[in-house]
Amino acid sequence: MVETETYTIEAPNGDIEEIELPEGLADVFTEQGESPTAVVGDLLIQSFAQQAHGVVHHGQGDTPADLEALNEKMEELFEERFGVSLSEAMGHSH
Numbered sequence: 001m002v003e004t005e006t007y008t009i010e011a012p013n014g015d016i017e018e019i020e021l022p023e024g025l026a027d028v029f030t031e032q033g034e035s036p037t038a039v040v041g042d043l044l045i046q047s048f049a050q051q052a053h054g055v056v057h058h059g060q061g062d063t064p065a066d067l068e069a070l071n072e073k074m075e076e077l078f079e080e081r082f083g084v085s086l087s088e089a090m091g092h093s094h
Contacts, residue, residue, distance in 0.1 A: 007040050042081070049078040049086050057094050 004020040011017075019040075026036035029043070052071040056063050075086045087093035 007037065009044075045078055045081050049074050050090070053086060053090070 003023040005023045005026075007019045007021065007026075009017045009019065021040075026039045029039045030036055052067075052074045056068055056071040078086045078089070082089065
């Protein structure tokens with residue numbers, strides 16, 4: 001039986017969310033010298049960037065300006081973390 005390990009996310013307002021993953025799963029995605037916690041953070045950044053991109057560029061109807069601004073900032077944060085633009089990582093741009 002596979003055990004789990006817990007990662008904790010704390011929001012600026014103090015809310016806390018605990019996420020359980022199968023023990024060792026984050027290790028599968030680590031590169032030499034990288035911590036499992038960094039990998040979990042990387043996957044969160046990737047997920048939010050992809051989801052924001054999808055809503056803004058592939059959603060139905062007009063996109064509110066504030067959502068476009070949030071997406072732009074998320075793309076900046078993605079590039080800061082990974083050293084490549086989201087469009088480069090995804091293989092397409094708009």
